[in-house]
Amino acid sequence: MSGLQPNVVRLRWCRLLAAAATLISAMPAAQADPLAEPAVFASSNGLLDLLMIARPKPVSAIQFVPRNSGAAINPVAWIYEVCKRPPSGNQCPADSTTAADYGGVRLKLKAGDTLKIRLVNRLPALDKAKVKHATEPGMSNLPRNPTNLHTHGLIVPPRTPTMQDPTFGDYVFLELYNPANGTPEPTPTPTAHGHGEIKLDFVDYRIDIPADHPSGLFWFHPHIHGLSLNQVSAGMAGIITIGDVGDYIEAPPSTVRHLILRDMQVLAAGTLQYDSGPVTVTDGEVQNQQIADFCEQRDTGGPNARLGFCEGEPDEHGTGNSFIGSRWYFTVNGQVFPTIRVASSAGEIWRLTNASAQFTYLLNLADDHSGKSIAMQLLAVDGVSITVPPGTPANTVMKIAANRFTIVNCPTGANAGSVCVKDLTMMPSSRAEIWVSYRNANGEVVAPPAGATATLKQGVVNLGPAGEAWPSFKLARIEFGNPASDKNTLTVKATEMPTARAMVRPAAMAQAAAPATSRCPPLASGHRRRIFFGMVDPTDENSQFGLGYEEVDQNGAVVAGTQKNVAAFDSNNDAVCLPLGPGSSPVHETWELVNLATEVHNFHMHQTKFRVLEASGLAGTSAPPAATGAAVILEDNVPLPFASSSIPQVIEEQQNGYCTIAQWRDGTCVAPRIVLDIPFSQPGTFVFHCHILEHEDNGMMARISVVGP
Ligand SMILES: [Cu+2]
Numbered sequence: 001m002s003g004l005q006p007n008v009v010r011l012r013w014c015r016l017l018a019a020a021a022t023l024i025s026a027m028p029a030a031q032a033d034p035l036a037e038p039a040v041f042a043s044s045n046g047l048l049d050l051l052m053i054a055r056p057k058p059v060s061a062i063q064f065v066p067r068n069s070g071a072a073i074n075p076v077a078w079i080y081e082v083c084k085r086p087p088s089g090n091q092c093p094a095d096s097t098t099a100a101d102y103g104g105v106r107l108k109l110k111a112g113d114t115l116k117i118r119l120v121n122r123l124p125a126l127d128k129a130k131v132k133h134a135t136e137p138g139m140s141n142l143p144r145n146p147t148n149l150h151t152h153g154l155i156v157p158p159r160t161p162t163m164q165d166p167t168f169g170d171y172v173f174l175e176l177y178n179p180a181n182g183t184p185e186p187t188p189t190p191t192a193h194g195h196g197e198i199k200l201d202f203v204d205y206r207i208d209i210p211a212d213h214p215s216g217l218f219w220f221h222p223h224i225h226g227l228s229l230n231q232v233s234a235g236m237a238g239i240i241t242i243g244d245v246g247d248y249i250e251a252p253p254s255t256v257r258h259l260i261l262r263d264m265q266v267l268a269a270g271t272l273q274y275d276s277g278p279v280t281v282t283d284g285e286v287q288n289q290q291i292a293d294f295c296e297q298r299d300t301g302g303p304n305a306r307l308g309f310c311e312g313e314p315d316e317h318g319t320g321n322s323f324i325g326s327r328w329y330f331t332v333n334g335q336v337f338p339t340i341r342v343a344s345s346a347g348e349i350w351r352l353t354n355a356s357a358q359f360t361y362l363l364n365l366a367d368d369h370s371g372k373s374i375a376m377q378l379l380a381v382d383g384v385s386i387t388v389p390p391g392t393p394a395n396t397v398m399k400i401a402a403n404r405f406t407i408v409n410c411p412t413g414a415n416a417g418s419v420c421v422k423d424l425t426m427m428p429s430s431r432a433e434i435w436v437s438y439r440n441a442n443g444e445v446v447a448p449p450a451g452a453t454a455t456l457k458q459g460v461v462n463l464g465p466a467g468e469a470w471p472s473f474k475l476a477r478i479e480f481g482n483p484a485s486d487k488n489t490l491t492v493k494a495t496e497m498p499t500a501r502a503m504v505r506p507a508a509m510a511q512a513a514a515p516a517t518s519r520c521p522p523l524a525s526g527h528r529r530r531i532f533f534g535m536v537d538p539t540d541e542n543s544q545f546g547l548g549y550e551e552v553d554q555n556g557a558v559v560a561g562t563q564k565n566v567a568a569f570d571s572n573n574d575a576v577c578l579p580l581g582p583g584s585s586p587v588h589e590t591w592e593l594v595n596l597a598t599e600v601h602n603f604h605m606h607q608t609k610f611r612v613l614e615a616s617g618l619a620g621t622s623a624p625p626a627a628t629g630a631a632v633i634l635e636d637n638v639p640l641p642f643a644s645s646s647i648p649q650v651i652e653e654q655q656n657g658y659c660t661i662a663q664w665r666d667g668t669c670v671a672p673r674i675v676l677d678i679p680f681s682q683p684g685t686f687v688f689h690c691h692i693l694e695h696e697d698n699g700m701m702a703r704i705s706v707v708g709p
Pocket of ligand 1: 059600
């Protein structure tokens with residue numbers, strides 16, 4: 001850990017370390033509970049019509065015991081209370097048809113369904129001193145805690161209302177305020193941080209799922225620039241499933257689990273020093289301006305330590321931060337260290353969602369007897385099934401999945417083309433679906449020995465010299481009581497990207513502005529867009545993050561006049577604009593992502609899914625379409641490997657760990673390229689950004705418009 005995070009909230013304890021020796025070892029009984037599924041709201045007759053109320057709620061599954069008192073505290077999360085839309089009013093009935101769980105809900109839909117959500121804001125106002133971005137230009141309304149909703153991974157239009165239709169689609173330039181928190185102040189227009197539409201009390205969304213939308217696993221969360229980290233880390237997220245796993249897995253097992261991973265930093269009472277000055281925090285307070293230097297990185301306490309949480313650390317990094325007496329909880333469906341009992345001979349499918357605001361998971365399933373990793377079969381990435389034909393080399397699979405897992409051999413007798421992994425790297429917003437059955441050290445599915453158990457473990461992940469040193473811990477206990485399966489792998493069916501006009505809805509087309517062709521020309525054939533991930537001014541430790549841009553021609557030369565320096569998010573201007581193709585057909589573009597940082601970022605594009613191309617195959621031309629029979633892994637977020645330089649000391653000590661575009665161009669810094677084939681099918685205005693939400697809130701986001709004919 002370099003302590004070089006210039007944009008992490010700086011906290012300095014102003015209290016004595018005399019109580020540092022206090023160790024908390026009691027474990028709440030709830031930690032042994034079997035894992036429960038998230039509450040399900042399913043569509044019927046093509047419609048799911050919900051009322052969702054964003055509000056605070058104590059988390060009963062977390063019992064935080066303060067150092068100086070025996071009484072356990074249930075920290076207060078921000079959750080979605082969800083019910084079927086009542087005939088009138090904005091309140092859910094106080095009965096079992098309402099879900100209000102920190103763990104999150106699952107919205108169960110089918111392709112072709114309509115999802116209607118009335119979102120109500122009942123979030124508390126915030127202490128301005130505890131909101132990192134509240135003093136930035138145009139951001140004075142953040143302490144009023146506005147919110148909104150984004151359906152991550154769905155290929156749906158980012159619609160705005162019309163005279164005939166007052167609903168919003170998956171549109172993020174919208175702020176919904178709780179009237180109890182005061183009237184939002186008008187902000188100067190134009191401002192770099194303007195957010196667009198303002199709504200009070202409630203707003204209605206209507207998300208039309210196209211009839212040819214892929215089946216799979218998606219999720220929803222708020223998307224307020226400047227508060228994304230706060231709201232997601234406070235608990236605001238849920239998952240969306242389209243169709244069933246049977247749509248892409250042949251003869252799936254009957255047990256399908258949904259694992260929503262999230263984390264919460266719970267503070268001990270004290271005085272903290274924020275950017276704004278000293279603030280007082282109380283026992284059990286949720287630190288929703290989450291920071292990284294909270295626990296010691298390594299889990300060294302043996303098998304019974306760090307069961308779903310880690311203890312806050314003293315100031316060991318010289319940063320002035322001490323978190324003694326505080327705890328960082330890592331939960332599955334809101335449960336601390338639950339038990340998963342695998343009882344069926346068919347094994348289980350686990351569908352994992354990283355709903356953390358900024359935490360990167362590196363998960364493996366460790367056999368408690370041997371200590372070795374139990375292989376898992378990878379079925380789907382970012383919601384949709386993978387396509388890996390027989391004979392695809394493992395390193396090709398690793399490349400097109402951007403090294404998001406470590407491949408091990410599927411055992412003999414496996415279905416050709418199956419992918420087995422021993423770990424899963426899941427950056428924020430990632431999803432992964434796996435088949436779990438007890439396996440021996442050779443990866444063969446066998447009957448588990450009596451009393452076989454395993455632990456779902458977080459490993460030590462390397463996000464680069466300037467990256468966060470996230471702690472390792474244990475997330476869940478697995479008990480294998482299953483008879484042996486008769487198969488070693490499941491058969492995965494390929495996901496087809498929606499190709500046609502079916503993706504483009506008439507309402508959305510009407511919404512799209514007529515293209516100003518001079519302002520929004522199509523990318524020339526053979527050209528690609530190059531996006532830089534960097535810092536606006538690396539020599540300024542208070543600099544914002546940002547994105548830079550240039551267009552590159554078929555010879556690899558930069559197109560004159562297209563270059564833009566690294567700049568922080570500007571909600572009023574498009575960084576990229578492109579028209580749809582003839583007849584509103586989707587347009588494929590090639591994007592090259594260059595990470596100027598010596599830490600990993602995580603690129604996310606709204607309203608589509610993309611595939612990673614092998615950079616070596618980019619021979620100065622636009623990407624060829626995926627060949628018939630080629631391996632394809634579609635993603636909606638992708639890790640960008642960190643840069644290295646010939647002057648590491650300068651970069652780390654004088655440039656906050658960030659290279660400039662000039663240093664990249666002259667070879668001082670080298671950044672592995674990630675090259676993507678991105679199909680754009682949804683007209684409207686949306687964003688692409690780093691999904692480490694602390695980075696997004698601090699400017700690493702840009703606006704894009706896709707215009708119809
Ligand atoms: Cu980032």
